[in-house]
Amino acid sequence: MATEFKSIPLIDISPLLQKWDELHESQNESIAEVVKKLDEACKNEGFFYVTGHGIPLPFMEEIRRITRKYFDQPSEDKLNFKLSASTGYRGYQAIHENITTGIPDMQEAIDFYREIKEGMYGDLGEVLQGPNLWPSFPPDFKQLMEFYINQCTDISRNILRGISLALAGSAKEIESKISKDPFWVLRTIGYPPSPSSDGQDNARSTIGCGAHTDYGLLTLLNQDDDILALEVKNKSGEWIPASPIKGTFICNVGDMLKILSNGLYESTLHRVINSSGKYRVCVAYFYEPNFDAEVEPLDVCVQNMGGIKKFEGACYGKHLVNKVTNNFVME
Numbered sequence: 373m374a375t376e377f378k379s380i381p382l383i384d385i386s387p388l389l390q391k392w393d394e395l396h397e398s399q400n401e402s403i404a405e406v407v408k409k410l411d412e413a414c415k416n417e418g419f420f421y422v423t424g425h426g427i428p429l430p431f432m433e434e435i436r437r438i439t440r441k442y443f444d445q446p447s448e449d450k451l452n453f454k455l456s457a458s459t460g461y462r463g464y465q466a467i468h469e470n471i472t473t474g475i476p477d478m479q480e481a482i483d484f485y486r487e488i489k490e491g492m493y494g495d496l497g498e499v500l501q502g503p504n505l506w507p508s509f510p511p512d513f514k515q516l517m518e519f520y521i522n523q524c525t526d527i528s529r530n531i532l533r534g535i536s537l538a539l540a541g542s543a544k545e546i547e548s549k550i551s552k553d554p555f556w557v558l559r560t561i562g563y564p565p566s567p568s569s570d571g572q573d574n575a576r577s578t579i580g581c582g583a584h585t586d587y588g589l590l591t592l593l594n595q596d597d598d599i600l601a602l603e604v605k606n607k608s609g610e611w612i613p614a615s616p617i618k619g620t621f622i623c624n625v626g627d628m629l630k631i632l633s634n635g636l637y638e639s640t641l642h643r644v645i646n647s648s649g650k651y652r653v654c655v656a657y658f659y660e661p662n663f664d665a666e667v668e669p670l671d672v673c674v675q676n677m678g679g680i681k682k683f684e685g686a687c688y689g690k691h692l693v694n695k696v697t698n699n700f701v702m703e
């Protein structure tokens with residue numbers, strides 16, 4: 373359960389980027405320190421800033437720059453890459469096409485998913501099958517994003533190993549159960565500024581992204597570093613700003629990690645309101661379990677809570693398909 377936190381902690385994860393081996397992990401003090409901080413943040417806030425992740429600042433900026441350049445095109449060009457059921461829900465979504473809890477969000481986005489080849493997960497995978505719709509402009513978009521996705525996958529795997537040490541005393545415990553072959557989602561998002569308050573506004577036009585939790589294990593957000601728009605809800609219902617810190621990712625716990633931890637960790641509600649007057653970009657990378665993983669509370673977490681299993685198992689792919697097919701409005 374999230375606490376009444378007032379701010380979001382910053383964690384330097386560099387000790388986790390070294391080579392992992394059992395001897396190393398049990399004896400290394402700097403690893404133990406990071407693991408403790410991760411554990412606290414996942415319990416108290418469900419959110420933390422990540423520094424020491426190894427991606428150079430200019431590359432994080434480049435990723436946002438090409439995202440902005442894509443959205444800056446005339447709509448006809450963007451609509452050539454439009455997401456639909458027939459594209460496996462991959463591609464471009466125009467403003468107000470994404471729905472969060474019944475309300476259209478004031479954002480445009482492109483969704484990319486790890487490729488699912490025909491027949492790969494039987495009926496379960498069919499909905500999301502197909503290649504990604506990579507924009508042809510900016511020309512190096514695909515190449516840069518694929519490189520970036522691989523880096524985010526490595527960073528997330530290392531963070532999850534730290535979390536696995538905290539929860540189960542072994543860095544590879546979670547991985548060996550549910551994320552040997554992790555699925556990923558990348559969502560590049562653009563938020564036009566909210567119209568200034570003139571009495572005409574309604575929820576539909578001003579919320580960039582409605583309050584929600586993320587579905588998977590961990591999310592890495594690369595947000596514009598000069599615009600405050602992301603907010604995180606604490607236990608007493610206050611919205612705490614996740615102000616940008618240059619060069620960091622914001623990392624948050626998803627529903628699957630909450631289930632694994634038997635509710636010890638929180639997938640905290642968050643939302644986006646861009647009242648800065650400027651166009652905001654955020655690139656969200658979602659690190660997920662294996663597509664067909666059955667995710668259930670770790671035995672050790674159940675034991676630690678007096679043998680009470682707080683969640684039934686959930687199949688990640690089913691959970692995702694259910695969300696994806698309910699989140700979009702199609703013309």
Ligand SMILES: O=C(O)CCC(=O)C(=O)O
Nearest residue numbers: 581593595602644654656
């Ligand atoms: O734009 C942001 O800062 C957050 C986006 C987000 O929460 C999401 O796409 O799940």
Ligand SMILES: [Fe+2]
Nearest residue numbers: 584585586642
């Ligand atoms: Fe989110």
